[in-house]
Amino acid sequence: MSATSKTRRLVIVESPAKAKTIKGYLGPGYEVESSVGHIRDLPNGAAEVPAKYKGESWARLGVNVDHDFEPLYVVNSDKKQQVSKLKKLLAESDELYLATDEDREGEAIAWHLLEVLKPKVPVHRMVFHEITKDAIRQAVANPRQLNQKLVDAQETRRILDRLYGYEVSPVLWKKVMPRLSAGRVQSVATRLVVERERERIAFRSAEYWDLAGVFSPKLSASLGQGVPPSARAGDATDPHSFGAKLSAVDGRRIAQGRDFGPDGQLKSGSADVLHLNEENARALTAALADTAFTVRSVESKPYRRSPSAPFRTTTMQQEASRKLGLGAKATMQVAQRLYENGFITYMRTDSTTLSDTAVAAARSQVTQLYGRDYLPDRPRNYAGKVKNAQEAHEAIRPSGDSFRTPAETGLSGTEFRLYELIWMRTVASQMKDATGQSVTVKLGGTAADGRDAEFSASGRVITFHGFMKAYVEGSDDPSADLDNRDRPLPQLAEGDRLTAEEITADGHATKPPARYTEATLVKELEEREIGRPSTYASIIGTILDRGYVFKKGTALVPSFLSFAVVGLMEKHFGRYIDYDFTAKMEDDLDRIARGEAEAVPWLRRFYFGTDDVTAPAGERAVADHLAGLKELVTDLGAIDAREVSTFPLGEGIVLRVGRYGPYVERGERDTEEHRRADVPDELPPDELTVELAEELLAKPSGAYELGTDPDSGHEIVAKDGRYGPYVTEVLPEGTPKTGKNAVKPRTASLFRSMSLDTVTLADALKLLSLPRVVGTDPESGTEITAQNGRFGPYLKKGTDSRSLQSEEQLFTVTLEEALALYAQPKQRGRAAAKPPLKELGEDPASGKPVVVKDGRFGPYVTDGETNATLRRGDDPESITAERGFELLAEKRAKGPAKKAAKKAPAKKAPAKKAAAKKTAAKKTTAKTAAKKTAAKKTTATKTAAAKKATTKKTVSAKTDVPDDGA
Incomplete structure (x- = not known):
């Protein structure tokens, strides 16, 4: 399709990749540009709050809770340049087409674009479910109006998640640990994983x-005669x-x-x-x-x-996990690329419906590939199983009115495998029963x-x-x-x-109940009707990134930190982490989306509470909850921080979750009986038994006095740190630790051959003496030193270094040996490859052998092309093939790392202009100083203004909380 020479049309989509594909279908007369996702949102921190709102009590939330929960939207700082570009393009255009995705999120992005760009030309809402030439041309020819109900539904969810996240998260900061987050769905998902681990802890095998x-x-005898043994x-x-x-x-x-x-x-x-x-x-x-x-x-x-129904979002995530080893997030990243490049239909959908065109395409391929015997007399139709399914989408299927077989796509790697899975499932859905x-x-x-x-x-x-x-x-x-x-x-x-x-x-x-995997957690959330299926990938990503959950193989293991967080939420915010209550909230939000309930009264009951228990049945999720969220987060005196982070194990031993990690403890502090030991981060909670805790407490931990350095008079101690055992000196009280005169204590890691049980004062003093001067190069006069670095022991002469074979050589290498090493040509490139730690077999995506190797930055898996570092909880010796394939798949899904663009050097202003700028700056500074003086006098006489200033400081100092995104 092409436009007339006089008409210029601007089409805005979300992603650059989608823009490039669509541009190829529309041709001249159409300018296709992306918004790169949302162009504005609620302020992400105090720095983004406009100056005129900074003194408002609700500024931190970004939602005016006293004025019908009016949201405060700001253009994201990283999108201002793109917005300027869109405004410029719009000024040169005669029509605007908003071609964002046809779901709540996409409709909201289109609305925000209208609000920011304020177009004076005709505006059309352009929607499509697949990026093919025919679909795009039909979308241009048949635009619709913006669906305000979808916009309102998304906005209500956004406000709800902001209230939840920004009010509850600070409670976790104060009572558990800084920089934690709570969310309407992420907290419930974490609770599911924690409850499963509790079941495993309580489990007793039979x-x-x-x-x-x-x-x-x-x-x-007669039957047996003449019958070959193989047949018998x-x-x-x-x-x-x-x-x-x-x-x-x-x-x-x-x-x-x-x-x-x-x-x-x-x-x-x-x-x-x-x-x-x-x-x-x-x-x-x-x-x-x-x-x-x-x-x-x-x-x-x-x-x-x-046959099973065609894929919707969650079933695709589950099957990709089972068959391809892909996590939910990686699956969606790969599917996004397939959609944007025109291979599949929209991948965020709750629907199992296929269009008549898709059914005809699938039935045609059944006949071509398998014969008419495999084709049912009538097309199969699949009823939707998801309550309140998202609007107007098909199932996930190959795009177009005739399907390309996987071999015809030209795809490779993970994209090929996922397309193949979607194609097979779609075709099979229109075949006869087995x-x-x-x-x-x-x-x-x-x-x-x-x-x-x-x-x-x-x-x-x-x-x-x-x-x-x-x-x-x-x-x-x-x-x-x-x-x-x-x-x-x-x-x-x-x-x-x-x-x-x-x-x-x-x-x-008997075995304890199996831990959740990403696939089974997605299935559980969907069956409980918690959250939106399209957000499950981001929810799982959040609880992994926040350290609430880590992976052991493909299993999701809750951290000890998550036990503390969930325990606090259950005891003090029980309603807000209840499974049924969360599902009812989802129902209420869908009622708002359908226009059956109003957003503001619902939000008011949720946030401020209510005494009205006669609200409509569909709104009972919050109506009969007398105390609103604001009341619950106001009085935190009842929350004992030590209590919520303490878990008895037995025999007088408790587990505590501290700011620097979990530890076990026995006896009262400051007593001779008191013992404390760190718990390994990667230890699954169900493996922390009383017997293991006893072993940890029996090991040397804390600071162990080794003696006094005869030269400095400082006490030398050995400690077991988060990164291994080390020795250090204790500086006298009063020694400055910060500023220009700060003194840092000498510290050195123990050699691999040493342990806290056997290290002596002599060992410690030798370690602290490093780096050691080996001698001076007679030719250059440069000093040669032996040092222990991040990647092992080495010699250093100026900027030239040479590796040593062992840590012990740091104390034994002679000047002659050092000179002999420097006399040899320096090895360039990589050293000889180390043998693999473990072989995992053939990767189902690349078809290449996968091995575990030990690299400079720790163990990793590789198929020769893609490398993926092992994560917390992944043991290189016990890692399974499925986990290795999953790590590689996730790495491939992220794509190659983007290189930062080099900034052009700033142009120097001419001398005269620079001098003029300096003069103007001085005048401005003088005016600013005068204003500050006046402001100080005014502030001194106004107590209310002083209180506001304090509030502003508090807002700025607080750590920002990421929203739930549910």
């Missing part, structure tokens, strides 16, 4: 036993021998893991269940040694499985001791794979069989005699 047998039908043993399609599990003894069902509670005891109502221990199981095995078995029943049922037969066989016999033993086996044969030819959904349980796997049994009939080839006793232990 041991139970059962029997596993391998059985085969008895063959008569069974093959993949008609197996002869098969496995079965003991299911009952004397009519009592054998206890399995599901029969035990978290306390390790059988659940109530399990009186008829037989709990076998090892002794009983082995005795029964012996008694069944010569038992004859017969088939007691054969039950056959038809098997049918239907069908087959499932069979359950029960067999039994009488043991030598008279007990009746019954075994059972189940099998499945898929006779028509249907959609499974294209796609099979993954499972969150890595040990679970996928749906497309046959489990055949031999042809058996009731009364058939069987021979037990082998019967063994198997011991089992």
